[in-house]
Amino acid sequence: MTRPLRVAIVGAGPAGVYAADVLTKSETAVEIDLLDRMPAPYGLIRYGVAPDHPRIKGIVSALHRVVEKPEIRFLGHVDYGVDVKLDDLRRHYDAVVFATGATKDRPLDIPGIDLPHSYGAADFVSWYDGHPDAPRDWTLDGEQVAVIGAGNVALDVARVLAKQADDLLRTEIPDNVHRGLADSKVTDVHLFARRGPAQAKFTPLELRELDHQDGVEIIVHPEGFELDEASEEAVRTNNQVKTVVKTLQDWALRDPKHDTPRRLHLHFLRAPVEVLGTDRVEGFTVEVMELTGDGGVRGTGEYETYPVQQVYRAVGYLSSPLAGIPFDHASGTVPNEGGRVLDLDGQHIPGVYTTGWIKRGPVGLIGHTKGDALETIGNLLADVESLPEPEEPSSDSVLRLLEERGVECTTWEGWGRLDAHERALGEAQGRERIKVVPREEMVRISRAE
Missing domain, CATH: 3.40.50.720 (NAD(P)-binding Rossmann-like Domain)
Incomplete structure (x- = not known):
C-alpha cells in the first residue's frame, strides 16, 4: 500500500x-x-x-x-x-x-421497578456529569433512598446522593447539578448488595472514598455481614478482597457518630424483590439471603421492607x-x-x-x-x-x-476552545473547570461561531 x-x-x-x-x-x-x-x-x-x-x-x-x-x-x-x-x-x-x-442501564425485572422515582444509575450519572442529552433537573425530594448494586457505579451513586453539595464545588459539576444537590432532602442512603462482603465488586480505593465525606456517617449493618468458606479463601488469596473486607469490618466495629446530617447504610445479603408504591416509589422490599459455602447465595424466605422514596438500580451497563x-x-x-x-x-x-x-x-x-x-x-x-x-x-x-x-x-482544535472556555468559567469562581452542558452551546464554542 x-x-x-x-x-x-x-x-x-x-x-x-x-x-x-x-x-x-x-x-x-x-x-x-x-x-x-x-x-x-x-x-x-x-x-x-x-x-x-x-x-x-x-x-x-x-x-x-x-x-x-x-x-x-x-x-x-x-x-x-x-x-x-x-x-x-x-x-x-x-x-x-x-x-x-x-x-444504557441493564434492566432489573422486579415488580414496581418502573414506578416514578425509580431510576437507572446511568441516567443519574449522566445528569450529575452534565451529559447534554440528560435532563437538566433532577428531583431529590425523598429522605430515604435505595441503591441496588455492589460495584463501583453503585458506590458512586450512593456517595453523590449522600454528599453535601458544596463539597463538590471544587469539581467541574455544572451549576444546575450543584443546585439540584443543594436542594436535596436526602438524609439516608441504603445500598443493598445481593451477596456478601467478600463477593462485592467494589475496588478498595472507591470504597474508602465513601469515608472521605464531611457530614456523612458510614453504617455497615452487621446483619448479612458473613464470611463462608469460599469468602475466607478469597480473603486469604486476593489482596483486593482482603482490603475491602477489612475496611468494611473496621467500619462495622467503630462507634456510631449520631450527629451527622446524612447516613450511608451498607446492607449485604439482601436481594431486590419489589419496589412498592402506587403513583411513585413508597418502599422497597428485599429478601434476606444466605451464603452457600461456595461463594454463592440462596434465599431464606425472610423479607424486609424499607420506607424509601427513591430507588436507583446499578446492576450493570448495556x-x-x-x-x-x-x-x-x-x-x-x-x-x-x-x-x-x-x-x-x-x-x-x-x-x-x-x-x-x-x-x-x-x-x-x-x-x-x-x-x-x-x-x-x-x-x-x-x-x-x-x-x-x-x-x-x-x-x-x-x-x-x-x-x-x-x-x-467539531475538531480537536475546537475541543481546545471548549476546554479553555470551561476552564475560564471555573477560574472565575475559583474552580478548575465548570462544564458546559447544552450540546448546541458546546458546538457553538467549539466551532467559534
Whole structure:
C-alpha cells in the first residue's frame, strides 16, 4: 500500500483512544479519524465517572497525549447511524473499529421497578456529569433512598446522593447539578448488595472514598455481614478482597457518630424483590439471603421492607445496537472473534472490527480496554493485505460528505476552545473547570461561531 492505512474509529472514549494509540505505535503508516456523537472527546471519562474522582480524571492527560498525535483527527458531533452509516465509512476507510462502549442501564425485572422515582444509575450519572442529552433537573425530594448494586457505579451513586453539595464545588459539576444537590432532602442512603462482603465488586480505593465525606456517617449493618468458606479463601488469596473486607469490618466495629446530617447504610445479603408504591416509589422490599459455602447465595424466605422514596438500580451497563452491525442482545455485545466483527453466519465482515465494552461487555476497569485494543488492532494489522480497497480514501472526502449532509462536526482544535472556555468559567469562581452542558452551546464554542 503506497498511501497510509485509513482507519475510522467510532467512539472517542478510552477504548477508541487506546485503539488509536496502538495503531500509531505500529510499523504501519496510518491516518485515523476518531468519530464521536459528542462534541467533546473522552467518552466515559467525561460523562461516566463521578466528578470527585481526581485520579480517574487524570486519565484525561494520557488520552490527550494520544489524540493530539498528528496521525489522529477528532471529528465530534458525528452520530453514527444518523449522520454516517457503515457503507459511508467503508467507502472512505480501509477499516472501521467500533468502540462505542455501554451507556444504557441493564434492566432489573422486579415488580414496581418502573414506578416514578425509580431510576437507572446511568441516567443519574449522566445528569450529575452534565451529559447534554440528560435532563437538566433532577428531583431529590425523598429522605430515604435505595441503591441496588455492589460495584463501583453503585458506590458512586450512593456517595453523590449522600454528599453535601458544596463539597463538590471544587469539581467541574455544572451549576444546575450543584443546585439540584443543594436542594436535596436526602438524609439516608441504603445500598443493598445481593451477596456478601467478600463477593462485592467494589475496588478498595472507591470504597474508602465513601469515608472521605464531611457530614456523612458510614453504617455497615452487621446483619448479612458473613464470611463462608469460599469468602475466607478469597480473603486469604486476593489482596483486593482482603482490603475491602477489612475496611468494611473496621467500619462495622467503630462507634456510631449520631450527629451527622446524612447516613450511608451498607446492607449485604439482601436481594431486590419489589419496589412498592402506587403513583411513585413508597418502599422497597428485599429478601434476606444466605451464603452457600461456595461463594454463592440462596434465599431464606425472610423479607424486609424499607420506607424509601427513591430507588436507583446499578446492576450493570448495556451497550446499544449499531446500525448495520449484528448485535447479541443477550450479552449486549457485537459478535466478534478477537475483535473481528462476525456476520450472522459467523464469518468476519471484511474491514470491520470492535473493541472495548461493546466487544466484551461492560466489565472490568478502564485500563482493561488496553488489552482489548491490543488484540483487535493486532488482528486488524494482520488483515491489512486482505482489506477491501475504499472507493474514496482521501482524507478530505469525509469532510466533504459531512458538509454536504449539514453535519456541524467539531475538531480537536475546537475541543481546545471548549476546554479553555470551561476552564475560564471555573477560574472565575475559583474552580478548575465548570462544564458546559447544552450540546448546541458546546458546538457553538467549539466551532467559534
